[in-house]
Amino acid sequence: xxxxxxxxxxxxxxxxxxxxxxxxxxxxxxxxxxxxxxxxxxxxxxxxxxxxxxxxxxxxxxxxxxxxxxxxxxxxxxxxxxxxxxxxxxxxxxxxxxxxxxxxxxxxxxxxxxxxxxxxxxxxxxxxxxxxxxxxxxxxxxxxxxxxxxxxxxxxxxxxxxxxxxxxxxxxxxxxxxxxxxxxxxxxxxxxxxxxxxxxxxxxxxxxxxxxxxxxxxxxxxxxxxxxxxxxxxxxxxxxxxxxxxxxxxxxxxxxxxxxxxxxxxxxxxxxxxxxxxxxxxxxxxxxxxxxxxxxxxxxxxxxxxxxxxxxxxxxxxxx
Amino acid sequence: xxxxxxxxxxxxxxxxxxxxxxxxxxxxxxxxxxxxxxxxxxxxxxxxxxxxxxxxxxxxxxxxxxxxxxxxxxxxxxxxxxxxxxxxxxxxxxxxxxxxxxxxxxxxxxxxxxxxxxxxxxxxxxxxxxxxxxxxxxxxxxxxxxxxxxxxxxxxxxxxxxxxxxxxxxxxxxxxxxxxxxxxxxxxxxxxxxxxxxxxxxxxxxxxxxxxxx
Numbered sequence: 001x002x003x004x005x006x007x008x009x010x011x012x013x014x015x016x017x018x019x020x021x022x023x024x025x026x027x028x029x030x031x032x033x034x035x036x037x038x039x040x041x042x043x044x045x046x047x048x049x050x051x052x053x054x055x056x057x058x059x060x061x062x063x064x065x066x067x068x069x070x071x072x073x074x075x076x077x078x079x080x081x082x083x084x085x086x087x088x089x090x091x092x093x094x095x096x097x098x099x100x101x102x103x104x105x106x107x108x109x110x111x112x113x114x115x116x117x118x119x120x121x122x123x124x125x126x127x128x129x130x131x132x133x134x135x136x137x138x139x140x141x142x143x144x145x146x147x148x149x150x151x152x153x154x155x156x157x158x159x160x161x162x163x164x165x166x167x168x169x170x171x172x173x174x175x176x177x178x179x180x181x182x183x184x185x186x187x188x189x190x191x192x193x194x195x196x197x198x199x200x201x202x203x204x205x206x207x208x209x210x211x212x213x214x215x216x217x218x219x220x221x222x223x224x225x226x227x228x229x230x231x232x233x234x235x236x237x238x239x240x241x242x243x244x245x246x247x248x249x250x251x252x253x254x255x256x257x258x259x260x261x262x263x264x265x266x267x268x269x270x271x272x273x274x275x276x277x278x279x280x281x282x283x284x285x286x287x288x289x290x291x292x293x294x295x296x297x298x299x300x301x302x303x304x305x306x307x308x309x310x311x312x313x314x315x316x317x318x319x320x
Numbered sequence: 321x322x323x324x325x326x327x328x329x330x331x332x333x334x335x336x337x338x339x340x341x342x343x344x345x346x347x348x349x350x351x352x353x354x355x356x357x358x359x360x361x362x363x364x365x366x367x368x369x370x371x372x373x374x375x376x377x378x379x380x381x382x383x384x385x386x387x388x389x390x391x392x393x394x395x396x397x398x399x400x401x402x403x404x405x406x407x408x409x410x411x412x413x414x415x416x417x418x419x420x421x422x423x424x425x426x427x428x429x430x431x432x433x434x435x436x437x438x439x440x441x442x443x444x445x446x447x448x449x450x451x452x453x454x455x456x457x458x459x460x461x462x463x464x465x466x467x468x469x470x471x472x473x474x475x476x477x478x479x480x481x482x483x484x485x486x487x488x489x490x491x492x493x494x495x496x497x498x499x500x501x502x503x504x505x506x507x508x509x510x511x512x513x514x515x516x517x518x519x520x521x522x523x524x525x526x527x528x529x530x531x532x533x534x
Contacts, residue, residue, distance in 0.1 A: 165363040204367075243355075243459045249360030251354035254334060258324055258374070259365050272455070316342040 002185030015048070015127040017119070017208070018306070019145050019152040021137050021173075025136030025158040028046045031184045031280060032270065033133040034062035038285040038302040039146070041095035045128045048087065050098040052145045053135035054108040061152035064284050068099035075118055076103065083121035092288070096127075109118035109141045119148055129307070138165075138172040144174050147180075148305035153267065153306075156252065158245035163252065167260075170233050174206060174262060181227045186220060187213055187220045228261055236302060237269040240275075245269070267303040270295050324374055328398060337395075348382040371401035446493035446514040448482040451497075455503050456481075472508070476500060479515075484523050494517055 021032040031051075042154060051059035054076065060068045068088045074080035082217040088097045110118065122130050132145045136290040146152045150175070156166045175195045182188050190212050192202040233256075237249045249266040255263040264266050270276075273295035279286035287296045330337055333347045352362050355375050362371065362473050384390045433444045455465070475496055478486045487493050501511040 094423050158360065160363065162358060163360055167364050176358070220430065223382075243456050244463050246456055247350065247353055248361055250350055251359065254350065254354045255365055257334065271452070294452070297453070 002188045004254065007206050014123055015046075015125055017130045017132065017148040017187045018305075019052070019121060019134055020131040020155060021134040021138075021142060021146045021152060021169060021275060022155040022162070023138055023169035024157070024162045025135065027104050027155050027162050029155045030062050030133050030272070031276065031286075032155050032238055032302075033131050035285045035287045035296070035299045036303045036306060037095055037129075037131045038063070038092055038299055039287050040129055041092045043303070044289070045094060045307070046126065047200055048098065048127045048130045049095065050121075050122065050126050050130060050132045051092075052102035052132045052142070054100045054110075055134055057103070058134045059170055060088070060099040061283050062096070062285065063092075063097055064071070065090055065097055065099065066283070068097065068101050070099065071102050072098055072110075072118070073103040073108070074102045076108070076114060078114070083118065083125065087125075091284075092138055105287075106215060107168060111295040112140065112144065115141070115144045119145065122148075130219055138169045143172060147177055150230045150236050151265070153236060154233045154240055154264075155236050155238055156248070157239050158241070163248070166235075166252070167255075167275075170262060170264070171260065172254065174228075174231055174260065175232060178206075178227050179222065181223050182213075182220055183223070184217055187216055190216065203261055204319055210261075229263070232263045234267040234306075236267050237250065237273050240269045241272045267305055268298065270298045270302070322376065323369075327377075329385055329394065330380040332377050335385070339385075344382070344385050348378070348386070351378045351382075355514065361420065416453070445518065446511045448480040448515075451500065451504075451511070451515070452480040453508065457498075458504060460503065465500055465503045468503050470495045471499055482518075482522070484519050487519070490516060490520055490523075 012087075020029045022029055033049065037047045049059055049063060051057050053059075054072060057071075060066070065088055070080070070086040070088055072086065075083065080086060086098045086100055090097050096171065121168055122132075125267070128139065132148070134142050134145055136142075154166055154170060157164050175191060179188060179195075180280045182191060190203075191209065193199050194209045194212075197204075201212070203204060203212060210221065210224055210228075213224050233251050235252060237245060240246050240248075246269050249269060253264050255261040255267050258301050271294050273286075273293055275290045275293035275296045276286050279289045286293060287299055290296055291300075324332075330339070333339075333351060335343050335347045339347070340341075351360065354365075354374055355378060356362075357371075359366075370486060384394050401435040455462075462473045462476050465471065465476055475487060479493070479500065480526065487496075494516050497515045498508045501508040
């Protein structure tokens with residue numbers, strides 16, 4: 001699942017999958033995803049918004065669909081094979097929804113094999129963009145969806161807890177894709193070891209790990225560097241109050257580069273705006289209910305950047 | 321990307337080789353912010369000891385790159401190293417030897433700042449929200465404007481939030497807005513005129529309203 005196409009606007013009939021994660025709950029993932037999806041739909045793109053949070057579904061509410069008839073839960077319970085039948089209309093012509101309501105609480109999450117099948121099915125949907133709104137945390141049920149492309153979106157709020165979780169989230173995503181890309185059993189073992197943050201070999205950063213891998217197998221080291229280069233999470237800072245909050249995005253980017261050798265991109269920020277809260281209460285995307293509000297202006301800008309052709313991944317001197 | 325200790329000074333500051341004076345100043349300020357003791361972005365990852373080393377490197381990198389003369393000398397050295405790939409650097413950061421392997425251009429962290437900034441606002445009315453966007457884009461805090469204009473920060477916030485009822489008479493508001501716009505380097509006269517029109521209209525004190533009443 002590592003080789004997601006993510007260049008520019010899709011034209012080959014395959015939708016571009018864009019996951020929205022970030023580790024911590026309550027930072028506005030759903031708000032941001034719902035509004036960006038609505039913005040693109042209003043601009044004429046065909047968008048499907050998928051709620052990936054079976055244990056805390058609320059994307060449908062954010063999009064103004066009070067009682068979805070279908071749900072990912074049907075797929076998880078293997079009662080419905082055809083993902084197209086899960087599509088739900090929204091108040092916006094080009095935007096459709098796959099909700100995550102009514103899960104089987106005894107066993108809400110689909111198995112790994114089912115998740116893989118689900119993602120494969122999403123790629124066949126008649127859409128330009130498929131957004132996946134992820135739940136909190138960084139476990140396998142979340143991470144499998146974040147791995148659908150190299151440049152998933154990480155939503156951060158300007159507070160220590162969120163920043164801390166975001167690093168953990170990006171770290172988890174990076175090691176996961178690394179483990180998948182490696183071939184040799186010995187190297188995989190070292191990676192598994194490094195994933196334990198308190199490993200005895202003192203491997204703290206991906207760069208430490210790269211050194212270890214290099215000493216075992218140069219070919220694997222090259223693959224390692226490829227994964228490192230390709231992985232470009234994109235950061236959105238939500239609910240900023242001050243100019244310092246805005247700089248946080250640049251700082252996180254800098255720390256990612258220096259400490260994790262991960263080349264994150266700063267996609268933009270959304271200003272704190274009481275209109276945002278009002279829109280959530282009204283169960284309507286802000287960009288629809290109040291398109292001239294401050295936050296809506298920022299969201300529209302982020303939407304433009306989100307689908308812009310990718311700037312060539314920094315030839316950032318990653319050397320094996 | 322290389323381990324911190326192997327990065328050249330451009331990489332340390334996250335600027336391109338062709339960065340100008342402003343780029344370097346800006347990158348340095350960001351680095352100081354990011355790698356200070358109580359940095360929001362840094363505290364989850366910094367471990368005791370390594371941030372001091374990094375700060376020291378940033379300081380040295382800045383001092384060398386910000387001075388055209390030392391920078392030229394350093395550039396020369398980098399190009400010599402690139403030719404011979406013989407690691408014999410004389411610029412040392414506190415005793416540790418920067419091992420320069422492949423010198424490749426690094427995409428500067430701050431390059432997308434400008435891309436991030438285009439808001440496509442163009443002409444039009446100056447609302448409180450637009451003023452705030454213009455302020456935030458430049459990384460200026462309310463307190464910074466107060467320092468220059470001596471206008472009470474509460475009033476400045478009210479101007480942005482358009483809480484017109486909390487603001488004094490229009491003649492004062494005009495002065496505040498002129499000061500505010502001046503700090504941002506905007507056309508103060510035009511901004512104040514536009515904002516005041518809006519303010520007067522909302523408060524029902526505008527000329528238009530007076531004429532309409534008679």
